[in-house]
Amino acid sequence: MNPPRLAWLAATTLLAIAGAALATGKADDVALKQIAGYRTWTRVNEKPVVVENPTGAD
């Protein structure tokens, strides 16, 4: 593979990665705005729910 083509491929890959990161960051920002002020929403349970989870998955 000749050097110009290799450089083009590298640049394209970097752009794709950067684009994906930007998209993810934007989606995160949207989600964070969606939940901003959540404590003013309906509180479903008066007393905290007790969760026993041996896997610690949450």
Added chain:
Amino acid sequence: MDLRVVDAPSTSGDVRVGSVPIITSSRGTTSILMPGAILIRGSSKTAGTNSEDKRTHDGGVKSFGVIYANGPAGDAILANPLTIFPINSIIVREKRATPADEQPQHLTVMIKRERGFNPKANDWEFLSVNATGTKVLQRQKNGSCVKCHATQAATDFVYPVNNFLQR
């Protein structure tokens, strides 16, 4: 106490929660025992004499949740009977270390996306967010979140709390 699904009793007489979480409500407090938790026979409490119990209680995997629902989700919760949560329903659970804590350790969030977003989970997206709500730590369409919530398919992947959704 409503034991719905448990595996065979262990040799100690305790029982281990089976593949479906156990949900109980008493005096306004809801308890959710996830698969693998161990129940002492004849008691609603879990406690530990063996290493796995010790891990449950000392390892920080027992937590307390305070749950909030936005407008669409709140309306769906109050609907009788519940059919399905509408798009843009959002449910936030604060994970707290103790019942008295005012500040969460982190937030777990369910957001109902557009139809077709995540068919395996009724189009819910699951997020883990830091305590201050300023950073998304994890996003999931599949994985451990969906695996557990799938046991609650009858209530659109949402765990019932107190009288809500338990009609």
